[in-house]
Amino acid sequence: MTNLKNKVAVVFAASGEIAGAVARxxxxxxxxxxxxxxxxDAVTTLAEAINANGGWAEAGKVDALDETGIDSYLKKVVAENGKLDMVFNGIGTYYKDAGSGTPTTMASFEQFLHPLQRICGSQFLTSRIAARYMIQSASEGTLLLLTASMAKSKTPNMAxxxxxxxxxxxLTRVMAAEFGQHGIKSICICSGALLETKKITGMINDFAQLAGVPREEMALRYxxxxxxxxxxxxxxxxxTAAFLVSENGVVFNSHVVDIDCGKFNIL
Structure with a gap:
């Protein structure tokens, strides 16, 4: 399992469960x-676990919404390695901040914009800055973005x-078209609800209480x-992420790759 040997990766928002799994x-x-x-502290613990398992990892404090901080950190990585092969951003948002579960007629404009500014905005920042350094260093790397199946399902109260x-x-498709001339791939992972994560577990508990139904009944809806x-x-x-950034993953350039084992209600 060394298909990424000698590759250099940066994982943003790695304190989250998804980004942590990708980093591992x-x-x-x-x-x-x-x-x-x-x-x-969270990413230091992650880096220590990776190193203890025979890998190589280094932790850094970066806010994935801070353009200057992102730029400085990627500049450091390229200076140390001469290249940047892949970037993944696992940023998420608390569902209540995003207005999830709130009818569109009741959600505030701020709630509507929050996930656009936070999760889409962060993906924009980390990807475009990484692309600049990939172009400068002729890295021909991969920008790996993250989205959720809500983009293709018909679910109320999630505007x-x-x-x-x-x-x-x-954004993934636009960047693939723009950066392909430099040998840079842009791919998006579209994740379904991961029932083992704390975020989904919390949502199931909260939504069950709001609906006045047992937690088990709410969990079955997922x-x-x-x-x-x-x-x-x-x-x-x-x-799957490791495959997509490998040489064989080039076949998915510009694509959105669903990771949900197949759903009847997803386009």
Whole structure:
């Protein structure tokens, strides 16, 4: 499992469960991984775990919404390695801040814009700055973005979050068209609800209370459209990410790759 040997990766928002899983898979496949987040303690713990497992990781404090901080950190990485092979941004948002679960007629303009500014805005910043350094260093790397299946499902009370998810997919295609001339790939992972994550567990609990139904009944709503009756794991998402940034992953350039084992209600 060394298909990423000698590759240099930067993972933003690596304190989150998804980005952490991606960082671990990159390292397991041989990449040199820089893990960053606003919470330095969290990514330091992640880096220590990766190193203890035989990988290479270094932690850094970076806010994935701070353009200057992103630029400074990527400049440092390229100065140390002479290249930048892949960037992944796992930034998320708290569903209440995004107005999720609130009817569109009741959601505030600020709630609608919040996920657009936070998750789509952050993907824009980290990807475009990374592309600049990939172009300068002739790295021919991969920009790996993250979105959610809300972009392609018909779910009420999710206006802001769904709009942001769709925007990230569009951004992926635009960047693939722009940066392809420099050998840079742009790919988007579209994740379904990962039931093992704290975020989804919390949402299920909250929505069950709001709806006045048992938690088990609410949890079934997240799986009733499964085609294979299988549940996607964080490890599977991480392994998929590692494949997409490998040489074989080039076949998915500009594509949105669904990671949900197949859903009847997803376009």
């Amino acid at each position: 898979s990159f390292a397991q496949h041989g990449a040199k991984v820089y893990v960053t987040a606003r919470n330095l 802001g979050f769904a709009a942001a998810c769709a925007a990230i997919e569009a 799986t009733k459209f499964d085609i294979l009756k299988a549940t996607t794991s964080l490890k599977q998402l991480g392994e």
